[in-house]
Structures are given as structure tokens and as C-alpha cells.
Amino acid sequence: MYTGRKNKNILLFSSLAILTVVLFLLSVFTGSVTIPVKEILKIAAGGEPLRPEWGTIVLDMRIPKAVTALLAGMALSASGLQMQTIFRNPLAGPFVLGISAGASLGVALVVMGFAGFFAGAHIGGNWLVIAAAWLGSGTVLFIILLVSVRVRDIMTILILGIMFGSAATAIVSILQYFSEEAMLKSYVIWTMGSLGNVSKAELQVLSYGIAGGLAISLLSAKTLNAMLLGENYAKTLGVNIPRARFTVFFSTSLLAGSITAFCGPIGFIGIAVPHVARMITKNADHRILMPATLLLGGSVMLLSDVISRLPGHEGTLPINSVTALIGIPVVIWIVIRNQKFSNIV
Amino acid sequence: MYQRENNELSVSGVSIGYTRSGNGTGEIFSNISASAGKGELVALFGKNGIGKSTLLRSIIRLQKPLKGKVFLSGKEISEYPPNELARKVSFVSTEPVKVNNMGVRDMVAFGRFPYTNWMGRMGAKDSLLIERAISMVGLNSLAHKNINNISDGERQRVMIARTLAQDTPVIVLDEPTAFLDLPNKYEIVHLLGRLASENNKTVVFSTHDLNIAIQEADKVWLMLDDKLIEGAPEDLVLDRSFGQIFSDSKLTFNDDKGEFRIAKSPSAEIALEGEGKEYFWTSKALERLEFKVVNDPNIPMKVVIDKKEGEKKWKLLTNQNQISFDSLYCLCSYLKSLKLS
Numbered sequence: 288m289y290t291g292r293k294n295k296n297i298l299l300f301s302s303l304a305i306l307t308v309v310l311f312l313l314s315v316f317t318g319s320v321t322i323p324v325k326e327i328l329k330i331a332a333g334g335e336p337l338r339p340e341w342g343t344i345v346l347d348m349r350i351p352k353a354v355t356a357l358l359a360g361m362a363l364s365a366s367g368l369q370m371q372t373i374f375r376n377p378l379a380g381p382f383v384l385g386i387s388a389g390a391s392l393g394v395a396l397v398v399m400g401f402a403g404f405f406a407g408a409h410i411g412g413n414w415l416v417i418a419a420a421w422l423g424s425g426t427v428l429f430i431i432l433l434v435s436v437r438v439r440d441i442m443t444i445l446i447l448g449i450m451f452g453s454a455a456t457a458i459v460s461i462l463q464y465f466s467e468e469a470m471l472k473s474y475v476i477w478t479m480g481s482l483g484n485v486s487k488a489e490l491q492v493l494s495y496g497i498a499g500g501l502a503i504s505l506l507s508a509k510t511l512n513a514m515l516l517g518e519n520y521a522k523t524l525g526v527n528i529p530r531a532r533f534t535v536f537f538s539t540s541l542l543a544g545s546i547t548a549f550c551g552p553i554g555f556i557g558i559a560v561p562h563v564a565r566m567i568t569k570n571a572d573h574r575i576l577m578p579a580t581l582l583l584g585g586s587v588m589l590l591s592d593v594i595s596r597l598p599g600h601e602g603t604l605p606i607n608s609v610t611a612l613i614g615i616p617v618v619i620w621i622v623i624r625n626q627k628f629s630n631i632v
Numbered sequence: 633m634y635q636r637e638n639n640e641l642s643v644s645g646v647s648i649g650y651t652r653s654g655n656g657t658g659e660i661f662s663n664i665s666a667s668a669g670k671g672e673l674v675a676l677f678g679k680n681g682i683g684k685s686t687l688l689r690s691i692i693r694l695q696k697p698l699k700g701k702v703f704l705s706g707k708e709i710s711e712y713p714p715n716e717l718a719r720k721v722s723f724v725s726t727e728p729v730k731v732n733n734m735g736v737r738d739m740v741a742f743g744r745f746p747y748t749n750w751m752g753r754m755g756a757k758d759s760l761l762i763e764r765a766i767s768m769v770g771l772n773s774l775a776h777k778n779i780n781n782i783s784d785g786e787r788q789r790v791m792i793a794r795t796l797a798q799d800t801p802v803i804v805l806d807e808p809t810a811f812l813d814l815p816n817k818y819e820i821v822h823l824l825g826r827l828a829s830e831n832n833k834t835v836v837f838s839t840h841d842l843n844i845a846i847q848e849a850d851k852v853w854l855m856l857d858d859k860l861i862e863g864a865p866e867d868l869v870l871d872r873s874f875g876q877i878f879s880d881s882k883l884t885f886n887d888d889k890g891e892f893r894i895a896k897s898p899s900a901e902i903a904l905e906g907e908g909k910e911y912f913w914t915s916k917a918l919e920r921l922e923f924k925v926v927n928d929p930n931i932p933m934k935v936v937i938d939k940k941e942g943e944k945k946w947k948l949l950t951n952q953n954q955i956s957f958d959s960l961y962c963l964c965s966y967l968k969s970l971k972l973s
Contacts, residue, residue: 509752513745515731519694524798525718525746571734574752 296575299568303582307357310589314353317593319602320344347487355485356592357585358497359550360560362542364584365504367557368564368577369535372511374445381543381557384431384444384536385451386424390547391478392455393423398474399466416477417489417548424544427451428536435532441518444532479605480551482592493549500542501581507534508573515571553607555614556591560584563617587613639667639703640834641691641802646700648686659698660686664860666853668836670801673828675845675865676838678855679877684838685726687855688806691836692723705801718746722795724805728787734779739790740765743797765796769823785816792823796831803827805837809844817841821848842874843891898924899971906937910944917960921967935963 316327322344326336330345366381374383382388397419430451435444463471485493510531513521522528546553564580565571591613595604643666649659660683668674676684690697693709702709704720712720722743729739743765744758754762766775769789774782779790788808795803805824809817821841825848828835836853839845845852846865853862856876861868868874875885884895902923904915914937915925938945938956946957948966957963 506750509745509748509750512752513742515734516729516742517727519725520723520729520742522694522714523692523718523721523723524742525715527714565733569733571731572738 296568300578300582303579303586307582307586307589310586310593311353311357314356314589314592315345315349318344318349318596348483351485351487351490352483352592353589354490355482355493355550356588358494359482359546359553360556360584360586360588361581362497362500362546362584363553363557363588364560364564364580365501365577366539366542368561368573368580369504369507369511369539370557371561372514372573373532373535374441375515375517376445377562378558379445380554381539382452382552382554384448384539385427385455386540386543387547387552388452388455388459389423389425389427390420390544391423391459391552393419393421393426394477395459395462395474396423398477399462399470414489420548421544423455424540424547427455428540428544431536432533435536436529441532476605477551478607480553480607480610481603482550482588482606483603485549489549493545496541496545500538500545503534503538504542505577507531507538508577510534511573511577512571551607553588553610555610556584556587559614559618560587636669638669640670640705641836642667642703643687643691644701644703646687646690646702647698648683648690649698650686650695651698661855661860662699664700666860666862668802668834668851670834671829671832672834672850673825673848674834674836674851674853675849676836676853676855677840677842677845677877680840682855682857684855685806688804688836688838692721692804693717694723715746718798718800720800721802721804722798722800724788724791724795724803724808726807726810728784728811729791730780732778732780735775736771736777736779736782736790737762737766737775739779740793740797743794743799746798761799762797765793768796768827769793784811785813785820788812788816788820789823792820792827796827800833802834802836805835807838807840809839809841817844821845824848825850846890896920896922898922900924900933901926901928901931903928903931903934904937905934906939910937910939914946914960917964918967921964921971923967 316322316324320341322336322341326341327345330336330342336342336345363381367379370379370381370383371377373379394416397415427448431444431448434447435441438444463474466474510521510526513524513526514531516524518528521531543557560583561576561580564576564583567583568575568579570576588610591606591609594613595606595609597604643664646664647659647662648664649661651658664687676687678684686695689695691702691709693702693712696710704712704717709717709721731739740762741754741758744754744762745752747758748754766772769792771786771789771793774786779787782790788811792803792805792808795805803824808824809820812820821837821839821844824835824837827833828850846869849865851862852865852868853860854868854873854877856873857879861873863871863873869885869887869890872885872887875887877885878892882895883892885891886893896919898919899922902918902925904911904918904925904927906914914935918925918935932951934949936947936949938947944958946960946963948955948957948963955966957966
């Protein structure tokens with residue numbers, strides 16, 4: 288827009304991009320097994336490492352996990368931003384439409400409901416669970432889209448989304464109550480989220496979904512800008528409201544639904560990151576805000592992944608707890624620093 | 633006889649309201665016909681809840697009329713696709729828009745929304761129209777400010793500048809003066825009048841400030857209980873239409889002064905002696921206390937205004953005594969205490 292602003296944006300985006308790359312490398316270079324940096328570079332270049340298992344760890348575990356973290360962070364933050372804008376509500380996030388609740392219901396039905404049929408089904412990196420989660424969130428999306436064409440006031444959709452979510456959660460509780468301990472534990476572990484259970488083949492499918500969803504969000508930037516003024520103003524500026532709602536809900540479900548299906552419900556990133564992006568860009572324009580949110584979301588998720596690994600320790604902390612523990616101080620800091628939190632959107 | 637031709641905006645046999653699922657329609661107002669020409673400022677007037685906002689919303693297609701048609705530049709509005717309609721009519725709503733991190737210029741730039749490509753890329757013409765809109769409403773010094781850090785009156789100007797950047801032949805505003813103080817109310821209405829005549833635009837706005845609207849509007853759309861009548865404000869004064877708006881309340885329209893008053897029933901008579909401005913405002917004060925001011929020397933109670941060497945005094949003469957006061961406030965307090973006892 289103006290040269291001053293433009294230069295500032297170039298600086299901002301280069302720093303964010305560098306931050307993302309650094310955190311990505313950090314995620315690949317660290318882990319419970321210590322592998323020398325030189326060896327990792329050799330493996331990445333296609334060479335033979337000193338020990339063959341190092342190759343497997345880096346190529347089949349660490350890199351897919353880092354890519355999954357990057358995709359998850361970008362997808363959840365982008366859908367959170369879209370929801371906050373379209374509902375003009377700072378507390379909206381990727382899951383307000385009931386998408387994760389729908390996915391959870393799908394998974395709960397598979398893991399606890401029909402467990403007898405699928406004895407031995409391995410939870411997490413399993414196509415059955417993924418399909419169930421996708422089907423669950425897809426069903427919620429379908430209902431929301433049906434309603435959104437008919438309903439005039441968008442707040443009604445927000446309330447309906449919350450109602451669907453509560454209903455799904457209620458059914459899940461009933462399933463939990465009647466299920467056996469082992470199945471209950473597998474389900475609870477799924478709800479804690481995990482970035483590490485995505486295989487290379489699954490990652491390919493996941494990345495198509497996320498790429499599609501992110502492309503739609505970036506193309507919607509102009510429409511999202513108009514939505515900041517509210518639907519009435521957007522309509523008088525020429526926005527086709529039903530089409531805009533459809534596009535935004537579709538991309539949000541694709542993004543948040545896919546991540547939930549592959550990694551479980553990961554909270555907090557989707558609500559917190561857009562606020563941080565607004566603070567550092569000082570811009571309401573989604574053509575700036577959306578790419579900044581994507582880079583920031585990817586970085587935060589990579590950082591959470593690194594932290595969750597607890598250096599020198601076997602195993603990882605649940606990613607859901609880490610994102611919350613990182614996100615909460617950030618949001619509290621924003622609320623206290625910025626008194627006008629209520630109209631931050 | 634002369635008849636104006638070429639209505640830029642015309643409403644023909646329109647019924648407004650909301651469709652309810654199940655029990656038919658909730659019709660608010662039926663069979664409205666009205667028109668507005670190029671370069672005209674039209675004030676829509678009527679009491680609360682009569683359907684002014686709904687009529688305006690129907691004109692700009694934020695909702696569908698239940699019956700009838702709205703024509704814009706000679707074409708029925710439903711024939712315009714959304715993006716084309718946005719180039720024909722722009723809108724300012726009652727609700728103040730607050731968005732963090734949005735500058736005044738950014739808000740005005742939204743006017744170019746229907747003209748830019750999918751990325752919203754602005755060309756030289758777009759920038760020119762934005763700058764012109766900002767200077768037309770006198771916001772040059774605020775252009776770099778944040779939209780949340782300016783006053784309500786200034787924000788209303790920003791929203792109006794946005795409609796100018798939108799470059800539409802018709803501009804519709806829903807109570808643009810609702811949240812403003814008196815000087816800002818006058819300035820905004822005056823600005824709208826200037827924009828209409830200087831830029832040959834049709835500007836329609838709803839308002840409750842009849843006194844202001846009467847001084848600036850070329851035409852008034854007056855929503856009475858069962859019909860909408862239109863005409864120059866003076867026409868409506870002459871045919872006594874204004875008086876019918878609040879016919880069910882104590883408010884009466886004073887045809888000579890062009891303003892509304894609460895009808896009071898005088899309880900006692902009082903005589904007044906004096907001249908000029910002092911006489912006028914003293915009689916107003918006495919009327920406020922529900923006295924009937926008469927010029928009859930036989931009345932037992934009388935107020936005399938005494939003006940000597942720039943000093944004003946009010947004397948109250950009754951059968952028993954004479955008291956003098958140095959302000960109208962003291963006189964009124966005394967009269968009030970008399971009435972109570």
C-alpha cells in the first residue's frame with residue numbers, strides 16, 4: 288500500500304519464514320536418539336549414514352513428523368482466522384462449527400462402539416480411524432452448510448455448531464461409560480493428539496487436503512476482508528453471501544477435519560495464533576494477515592513438537608497439552624496488554 | 633403542468649416485512665410508492681418501528697420486498713447480479729463499525745471492492761477516487777488514523793466517504809445522525825445535501841431529526857400509519873401532513889415554526905409586558921410552566937420585564953405584592969412554588 292508499510296511487511300515475512308525454517312530444522316535435528324548433524328545432512332542428501340537405523344529414523348519418522356507439524360499448525364491457524372473473521376468473534380476457533388466433535392464421535396464409534404468387529408485395530412496411524420474422523424466431521428459440515436443457506440443471521444450458525452458439538456460429546460461420553468478399559472484408553476490417547484503417527488503414505492493424502500484448504504483460504508482473502516464489516520456491509524459491497532459462507536466453511540472443514548482425522552483434536556493453536564498474527568502485523572487485511580498466520584502457526588506447532596520431546600527422554604508429551612501450555616500465556620499476555628480484546632477482530 | 637422525469641430510484645407498490653415459516657407473512661407496511669431523482673437529497677421520516685429500516689433494506693436488496701418492485705437506474709433491482717448492484721447503490725448502516733488495525737484510508741478503500749479483481753489490486757483510478765472521497769468529506773488530516781481512534785462523527789464521515797469511493801449513483805443511509813451530537817448532525821446532513829447536488833447523486837437517508845431534515849432535504853418520504861406520502865418538506869408542512877405522524881401522542885406540529893412541541897394544557901392565565909428577545913423567551917418559560925400568556929390588563933397576575941442599562945429584571949405583580957427577580961430561573965422557581973402551595 289505505502290512504501291513504509293511494504294518494507295515493513297517484507298522484513299516481517301522474511302523473519303517469519305526464517306523462523307519457520309529454523310524450527311523445522313530443529314525439529315528434524317533433535318529427538319530421543321542423538322544423531323550427529325553431519326550424519327543427518329548426509330541422510331538428507333541421499334547418502335548412507337554410519338548406522339542404517341539413523342536413516343530410517345530421519346526419513347521415516349522425523350521428517351514426516353516435522354512436515355505434519357508444519358501442516359497442522361498452518362491448517363489450524365488458517366481455519367481459526369477464518370472463523371474469527373466470519374463470526375466477528377475473537378473466541379471463535381477451528382472447532383466452533385462442531386468439526387472436531389463430529390470427528391471425535393466418528394472415532395469413538397469405531398474405537399469403542401464397533402471395537403468387537405475390529406479387534407486389534409491399531410489406533411492413530413490407521414485408515415479406519417482416519418476415515419471415521421473424516422466421515423464424522425464431514426457430516427457436521429454437511430449439516431452446517433444446509434443450515435447456512437437458509438439462515439439469515441450468522442450467529443445462529445455459531446450457536447448450532449456449539450449445539451452439535453455438545454450433542455456429539457454427550458454421545459461420546461455414553462460410549463466411554465460403557466466401554467472397556469483398554470478401548471477407553473486408546474480413545475483417550477487419540478484425544479490427546481499426536482503428530483508422530485502419520486506415515487509417509489498418509490502424509491501424502493493429508494498434504495493434498497491441506498494444500499487444497501490453504502489455497503481456498505488464500506484466495507478468499509478479499510472476501511474475508513469485506514466480512515470484517517459484517518455481512519450486511521459485505522453484501523452491499525457485492526459479496527455473494529451464501530457462496531462466501533460455503534467457501535469458508537468448506538475450507539475450514541477440510542483443514543481442521545483433515546488434521547483432526549490424522550493427528551487427533553489439537554486445541555488452542557487455532558484460537559491463539561491469529562491473535563498473535565494480528566498483533567505483529569498490525570493489519571486487518573487478510574492478504575497480509577493470512578500468510579502471516581500460516582507461517583506463525585507452522586512455527587508454533589514445530590516449537591510445540593520440539594518441546595513435547597523432552598530432550599534426553601524416551602517418548603513424548605501429548606501435543607495437545609503442549610500447545611495449550613504454550614498458547615495460554617500468550618493469550619493472557621495479549622488480553623492484558625490489549626484492553627480492546629473484544630473488538631480485536 | 634411540470635412533472636419531473638427520469639427517476640433514478642423508484643419504489644412501486646412495495647410491501648415490506650419478513651417471511652415467517654409456518655404462519656404466512658409478517659407484513660409491516662404495504663403498498664409503498666415513492667421516487668427520487670438525480671441530485672436529490674431525500675429524508676425518510678416516520679415514528680419508531682414503522683418500518684423505515686426495513687424499507688431501506690428492501691431498497692438495497694438486503695431483504696426481498698414481499699410485494700412490488702424497486703427500480704434502480706431504470707432496471708428492477710433483482711435483475712442486477714450482486715457485484716453489479718454494488719456499483720449502483722451503496723449503503724451506510726446505523727451500527728458503527730469497529731475493526732482493530734484498520735485505517736481510515738483502508739475503510740474508504742472498501743468502496744473500490746466491486747471494481748477490483750480477486751486479489752483486490754488497486755489501480756491508479758481506484759487510488760484517485762479514494763483520495764477524492766477522503767477530501768470531499770474533509771478527512772484529509774485523519775486519513776492515516778485508526779478507525780477505532782476517531783470520534784463517532786468522524787467515523788460516520790469515513791463511512792460516507794466509502795460510499796463516494798464506491799461511485800454509485802444512489803446512496804442509502806440508515807439513520808446516519810443517530811449517534812451524533814447536534815453540530816455533527818447538522819454537518820452530516822449538510823454534507824449529504826452538498827454531495828447530492830454537487831455530484832448529481834441520489835441520496836436517501838432515514839432520520840428522526842425533522843428540524844434538520846426540513847432545512848436540507850429536497851424531498852421527504854413521510855411514513856404515516858397507513859400510507860407513505862412524498863413531497864418537498866414545505867409541501868408537507870402546508871398540507872398539514874407532518875402533524876399526523878405522532879397523532880396518537882401529545883406531540884403537535886407547529887406549522888408556523890416547522891417544529892414539534894409537546895401539547896400543554898394551560899391551567900392559569902398570566903399577563904406579560906416587555907419587548908424583543910426577552911419577551912419571546914419569557915413567554916416560552918411561562919408556557920413551559922403551563923401558563924397561558926395573554927395581553928389583558930385585568931388579569932391579577934402580571935410579569936413586567938425591566939431592562940435598564942444592560943441589566944435585566946423581572947417583576948411579578950400580584951394583587952397583594954410585587955417581587956423582583958434577576959433571572960428567569962428565579963422567577964420560574966417562585967411561580968412553581970406558588971402553584972404547589
